[in-house]
Structure formats: structure tokens, C-alpha cells
Amino acid sequence: MLNPYQTKLVVIKRVIKESSDVKRFVLEFENNVDKENFNFIPGQFIKVSIPGLGDAPFSFGTSPRIKENFEIAVRAVGNLTNFLNRMQIGQRLGLRGPYGNGFPMDIIKKRNVLIVSGGCGFVPFKSIIDDYLIDRKNYHGKFQIFYGARSFDDLLFSSNFEKWENNKIDLKLMVDKEDNMCKDSQYKCNVGLVTELIKNEDLVEKPVVLVCGPPIMVKFVILELDKLSIPHSDIFVSLERRMECGIGVCEHCAIGPYYVCKDGPVFAWDKIEWIPNII
Amino acid sequence: MTKTKFLELINFLQKNHKVYGPVLDRANRLLVREIKKTEHLVLDGRLTHYSFKNLFLPDCEPLFDYDHQKLKEPNYSYEKRAIVGMTISDLKALELYDQVFAKDPYYQERKRQTLVIGYGIASKKSYSEELIYVQQFEENILEHIKFDIFLELNSDKTDKIFNGSNLIFVGSEEGMKVLDGFGYKNYDKIEYVGPIKEEGLDRTMMAINDKMKKSYTKKIWENIGKRCIECGQCTLVCPTCYCFRIDDEPSLDRSKGKRVRCWDACMYHEFSEISGKTRLLKNTEQRMWFWFYHKFVRIPEKYKIPGCVKCGRCSRVCPVDIDFMKVLQDVLKS
Ligand SMILES: Cc1cc2nc3c(=O)[nH]c(=O)nc-3n(C[C@H](O)[C@H](O)[C@H](O)COP(=O)(O)OP(=O)(O)OC[C@H]3O[C@@H](n4cnc5c(N)ncnc54)[C@H](O)[C@@H]3O)c2cc1C
Ligand code: SF4
Ligand code: SF4
Numbered sequence: 001m002l003n004p005y006q007t008k009l010v011v012i013k014r015v016i017k018e019s020s021d022v023k024r025f026v027l028e029f030e031n032n033v034d035k036e037n038f039n040f041i042p043g044q045f046i047k048v049s050i051p052g053l054g055d056a057p058f059s060f061g062t063s064p065r066i067k068e069n070f071e072i073a074v075r076a077v078g079n080l081t082n083f084l085n086r087m088q089i090g091q092r093l094g095l096r097g098p099y100g101n102g103f104p105m106d107i108i109k110k111r112n113v114l115i116v117s118g119g120c121g122f123v124p125f126k127s128i129i130d131d132y133l134i135d136r137k138n139y140h141g142k143f144q145i146f147y148g149a150r151s152f153d154d155l156l157f158s159s160n161f162e163k164w165e166n167n168k169i170d171l172k173l174m175v176d177k178e179d180n181m182c183k184d185s186q187y188k189c190n191v192g193l194v195t196e197l198i199k200n201e202d203l204v205e206k207p208v209v210l211v212c213g214p215p216i217m218v219k220f221v222i223l224e225l226d227k228l229s230i231p232h233s234d235i236f237v238s239l240e241r242r243m244e245c246g247i248g249v250c251e252h253c254a255i256g257p258y259y260v261c262k263d264g265p266v267f268a269w270d271k272i273e274w275i276p277n278i279i
Numbered sequence: 280m281t282k283t284k285f286l287e288l289i290n291f292l293q294k295n296h297k298v299y300g301p302v303l304d305r306a307n308r309l310l311v312r313e314i315k316k317t318e319h320l321v322l323d324g325r326l327t328h329y330s331f332k333n334l335f336l337p338d339c340e341p342l343f344d345y346d347h348q349k350l351k352e353p354n355y356s357y358e359k360r361a362i363v364g365m366t367i368s369d370l371k372a373l374e375l376y377d378q379v380f381a382k383d384p385y386y387q388e389r390k391r392q393t394l395v396i397g398y399g400i401a402s403k404k405s406y407s408e409e410l411i412y413v414q415q416f417e418e419n420i421l422e423h424i425k426f427d428i429f430l431e432l433n434s435d436k437t438d439k440i441f442n443g444s445n446l447i448f449v450g451s452e453e454g455m456k457v458l459d460g461f462g463y464k465n466y467d468k469i470e471y472v473g474p475i476k477e478e479g480l481d482r483t484m485m486a487i488n489d490k491m492k493k494s495y496t497k498k499i500w501e502n503i504g505k506r507c508i509e510c511g512q513c514t515l516v517c518p519t520c521y522c523f524r525i526d527d528e529p530s531l532d533r534s535k536g537k538r539v540r541c542w543d544a545c546m547y548h549e550f551s552e553i554s555g556k557t558r559l560l561k562n563t564e565q566r567m568w569f570w571f572y573h574k575f576v577r578i579p580e581k582y583k584i585p586g587c588v589k590c591g592r593c594s595r596v597c598p599v600d601i602d603f604m605k606v607l608q609d610v611l612k613s
Contacts, residue, residue, distance in 0.1 A: 009348055257572075277565055
């Protein structure tokens with residue numbers, strides 16, 4: 001019987017500093033069979049194991065079409081993530097997964113897409129955008145991104161922004177406070193909450209909206225989308241919960257009748273909005 | 280089968296099994312322990328204080344020994360055991376573990392090495408409060424629970440429950456082999472037909488499920504939320520509470536250690552905590568609702584069997600006297 005808690009080994013191929021507390025890791029399976037058998041959908045996640053510190057869930061940050069390696073981006077917030085962010089090229093990690101349902105890619109490929117995100121919640125969208133850039137012929141709608149963070153430095157993947165814009169992605173950024181870094185950049189520094197972009201910008205027509213970020217942001221984003229009468233079945237939210245097993249057994253990530261690790265982390269908002277204290 | 284004969288069977292099993300069953304402790308509580316002497320075994324119709332879950336899902340069990348990044352399954356051999364004295368409600372809970380842990384190699388191996396001997400009292404007479412949970416001898420119930428051997432006691436006297444006519448049933452090849460080896464032929468075979476009766480899930484259970492899904496009656500949850508002191512006792516004794524945490528326990532050489540799986544409880548604050556001390560179940564009221572929702576919605580929806588086996592252990596241990604059956608009545612009325 002396969003052991004669901006066993007990990008497979010990956011090697012850290014590159015480490016890139018994305019912001020003051022976030023690092024991006026390029027990971028490659030040590031074993032070729034593991035590499036060939038590995039498939040995922042944007043929005044799914046893996047559990048990265050560091051014996052002595054446990055394991056923690058992280059989203060994929062690259063397109064599943066890239067087979068050679070994949071990336072995660074990790075914010076140092078606690079024990080495991082701080083340790084991880086001190087690790088070096090050549091060191092090994094254990095991982096298990098992929099877990100979860102992922103984003104509804106068939107819908108995303110057909111429709112205009114609005115991504116609304118804050119902070120580290122942006123990582124899984126990077127996976128979708130990378131995929132769009134590689135496979136543009138199969139994406140039939142427009143892409144619009146509203147992305148907010150504490151400061152310009154905290155915006156992840158900023159080295160990609162120009163490429164995204166050159167590929168007709170409508171990118172709007174938002175920071176909590178204006179600083180020099182933002183002023184010196186080529187981008188307009190909108191200051192405030194990411195919800196204001198929904199209020200002030202022209203949205204792509206009839207979008208499917210993808211949301212991931214801190215609960216309080218999600219709450220206000222939905223209030224704002226409601227003013228535009230966007231159907232709740234067109235809003236997909238990726239949720240964060242505590243996860244121990246990742247396979248729908250340990251109960252930690254349960255919400256109402258669902259498990260975030262298995263039935264989610266991505267949910268159509270109309271499916272979960274009734275659950276008490278969902279965000 | 281007479282009591283003497285049954286105890287002889289236990290003796291027979293002891294030759295190549297570790298035998299577990301209910302024994303009394305000094306405080307007169309029934310606990311599940313290894314049975315060294317058959318006279319210690321207590322089958323008097325009472326439920327054990329804790330359930331049998333510890334024998335199937337230990338409160339803490341090593342999943343791996345780790346050495347740097349490598350995780351190795353510990354190579355201990357699972358002991359061959361016989362567990363005696365599980366009541367019908369305990370056996371129903373076992374069915375739930377079978378499903379929840381269907382793909383769990385640790386549980387499955389442990390289960391494979393276990394001979395389950397259940398028992399129940401089939402009597403027309405109603406027993407005292409404490410016994411009422413054991414009975415549940417609904418019609419054809421034996422077809423809907425899994426066991427290897429089942430002892431049915433037919434007695435109207437609580438102090439002499441072995442004195443009526445006692446029947447022996449077998450529910451598996453393994454059970455039959457044991458009885459044949461022991462030289463006892465007078466048993467009936469029961470064909471397991473699945474956990475659910477033809478008429479479907481218990482009607483009250485379905486009604487509670489429906490109510491829980493349709494509305495959040497704040498008054499009910501707020502009320503018990505105020506009373507509960509989050510001691511976690513109810514989750515500890517409940518046979519259908521199986522949630523867990525996975526922790527690492529480093530040894531002195533920090534690159535080595537154990538990854539262990541331990542019971543957790545949704546009544547504890549940290550249960551839903553993510554980084555930054557954010558707790559997604561914010562208060563006792565929410566945690567209470569979460570507990571009930573697991574038993575009465577998540578389990579029946581996912582596994583198509585009831586998430587509460589009506590053993591009543593939860594109400595029995597609660598230090599602030601929360602009566603869980605009463606809460607269910609309130610839910611039904613809401
Ligand atoms: C589906 C999903 C995707 C995620 N993707 C990313 C990502 O791409 N980048 C990123 O930086 N972060 C991501 N997170 C959050 C990340 O998992 C946590 O920040 C991390 O688990 C914190 O671990 P720690 O040991 O450093 O924190 P500590 O505060 O020291 O410990 C937290 C404890 O809670 C446990 N735990 C279990 N689940 C979680 C959780 N969801 N959040 C916090 N603690 C948890 C940890 O294992 C640990 O035992 C994601 C979370 C989820 C649920
Ligand atoms: S009666 Fe209480 S202890 Fe027994 S199964 Fe139901 S909830 Fe658990
Ligand atoms: S036993 Fe009673 S007080 Fe303790 S956690 Fe359960 S409901 Fe709360």
C-alpha cells in the first residue's frame with residue numbers, strides 16, 4: 001500500500017530573492033521517474049517537508065507545461081518558512097502532492113479573466129499567467145490583473161511585469177504606501193486598497209474573477225464585485241486553511257461540508273458564501 | 280456458549296494473540312487494557328469510559344523515522360491481537376475508521392492483525408440509564424456491522440447477563456478459523472451486507488443533517504459556546520473523533536528524529552491556526568458548530584454512514600454537563 005505521507009526528493013536549483021521576506025525556489029526532482037510522472041494544475045499545491053519542522057503547503061508558481069522543473073515562492077512567516085528561506089542551491093527538500101482541485105482552467109481559457117490578488121496570494125496566478133504566455137493560442141479572452149501589496153518591494157515577480165504588459169495583459173498595481181522604489185519604477189503607483197481598482201478601472205467585459213489574498217481583502221473584493229453585479233458563480237476564490245494531511249482526513253481545513261485541501265483550495269463563491277465565517 | 284467456555288476461548292486466543300478488553304480500574308471505570316487473566320475481563324453491558332479507538336488509531340504513532348530529508352517507515356512489526364468486548368456502537372465506529380483510513384497503511388496493517396470480538400445484550404427488558412447505549416440491538420443489526428466473532432447475550436438480569444442463552448456468530452473467515460481451531464462448532468454465520476440498512480440512513484440522523492445544512496441557529500451554538508470550557512474531553516472519548524496533527528520530534532542529533540501523528544481536537548484554539556496566529560475558527564461557538572458539522576454533515580455526506588454512533592460518551596464526560604443529545608433535540612426543533 002502506497003504511503004500517502006511519504007515524500008519525494010527535489011533539489012534546489014536556484015534561489016531568487018523576490019522581496020524583503022519572499023524567496024522564489026526553482027526545484028527539480030532528483031529522480032527522473034518522479035519528474036516524468038509529475039503533473040499539476042495551476043492552483044493546486046504541494047506540501048514541502050523539512051524533517052524537524054514538519055511540512056507546509058505552497059502553491060505552484062510556474063506553468064505545468066514546463067517539465068524540467070517548477071517553482072514555489074515562500075514568504076518567511078514562521079519556523080518552516082524561515083528555515084526554508086535560508087536554504088541554498090544544491091540542498092534537497094522532500095515534497096508530496098500535488099493536492100487540491102486547482103483553478104477551472106477550461107473556463108479561464110474561454111473567458112475574459114480578472115485576477116484580484118494581494119500579497120503572497122499572487123503565487124498561483126503566476127502559474128496561470130506563465131501558462132498563458134506559453135500557450136496563448138488556447139486562451140481566448142483578455143487578461144486583467146489587479147495586484148496589491150504593502151509596498152512596491154512586496155510585489156512579487158516584478159521582473160516579469162514588462163513581459164506581461166507586452167503580451168497584452170492589463171496590469172494594475174496598488175501599494176499601501178507610496179515609496180521611492182515605486183516612484184522610480186515605470187509603473188503608476190496607485191496608493192490604497194486593491195478594491196479601489198475595481199471601483200475606478202474599466203473591467204474587462206463579463207469576466208470570470210479569480211481572487212486570492214488575505215481574508216479581509218477577499219471580503220471587500222466581493223463587496224465591490226457585488227456592486228457590479230458579477231454573478232457569484234463567476235467568482236473563484238482560493239482559500240487558505242491550516243492543513244496537516246493534505247488528503248481530506250485530518251479535519252483541520254474543513255469548511256462546512258468541504259475540505260479545502262481536497263475539494264478546494266479553489267471554490268466558486270456561490271458554493272461557499274453561505275458557510276458561517278468563511279472569510 | 281457458556282461463560283466458562285467463552286473464557287476458555289479467550290485463554291485459547293492468548294496463546295498467539297495479545298488480548299485486549301474492558302477491565303475495571305481503581306476508580307471503578309471501565310478501561311480497555313490487555314487482558315492477562317481472564318477473570319479481569321468485564322462484560323457487564325456497560326460501555327468503556329474511553330472508546331476503543333486508541334487500539335486502532337493510537338493517540339500518537341510514529342509515521343516515519345527521518346534522517347536528513349529521508350523518511351523511513353519504522354520497521355516495527357504489528358502485534359497479533361484479539362480485541363474483546365466491543366459493543367455494537369464501537370463496531371459501528373470501526374466501520375467508519377475502515378472508510379476514513381482506507382488508504383492508510385498504518386491503520387490497515389494494524390487492522391489486519393486484529394481479531395475483533397464484539398458483544399451485545401439482546402433483551403426485551405429496558406436496562407438502567409447507563410446501559411441503554413449498549414443495547415441498540417436493532418433488527419438485523421449484525422448484518423450491518425463488521426466483526427470476526429460476536430457474542431450475543433440474552434439475559435434480563437444485569438447482574439447475571441451470562442446466565443441466559445448466549446449465541447455465537449462469525450462474520451469472517453478469520454473468525455471461523457479461530458472457532459474451528461478452538462473446537463467450537465455451534466455458531467451461525469452472518470453475511471455482511473454493508474453498513475446501511477435497506478431503508479437508508481437513520482431518519483433522525485438525516486433530519487439533523489438537513490437542519491444543520493439549512494440553517495445556523497446562532498442561539499444554540501452561542502449557548503453551548505458560552506458553557507463549554509474547551510477541555511477536549513468529549514473529543515477524547517468520542518469513538519468517531521479521529522482528527523490529528525502531524526508533528527516532528529527531533530532527537531539530540533537534530534538531523535534525525537520521528538515524524539508522528541497524534542490526536543488533535545477541534546475544541547482547541549490552535550486547531551485552525553495558520554501563520555500570524557490567525558485562527559479561522561474564532562471562538563468556542565464556531566468550534567462547537569464545527570464539531571457537530573463534522574459528525575452530522577461531513578461524515579454522512581462523504582462516507583454515507585452516520586458520524587455519531589450514539590454511545591453517549593460525550594455527555595457522560597462533559598464537566599459542565601452539556602447534554603449532546605439535548606443539543607441535537609434543539610437542532611431538530613430549530
Ligand atoms: C493552499 C495553500 C497555498 C499556499 N501557498 C503559499 C505560497 O505559495 N507561498 C507562501 O509563502 N505561503 C503559502 N501558503 C501559506 C504557508 O503554507 C504558510 O505560511 C506556512 O505553512 C507557514 O509555516 P511556518 O512553519 O513557517 O509557520 P509557523 O507559524 O511557524 O507554523 C504554523 C504551523 O501551522 C501549520 N500550518 C499548516 N497549514 C498552514 C497554513 N495554511 N498556514 C500557516 N500554517 C500552516 C504549519 O505546518 C505549522 O505547524 C499557502 C497555504 C495554503 C493553505
Ligand atoms: S454519542 Fe457522543 S461520543 Fe458517542 S459517537 Fe456520538 S458524538 Fe461521539
Ligand atoms: S467535554 Fe464539555 S466542556 Fe469539555 S470540550 Fe467537550 S463540550 Fe466543552
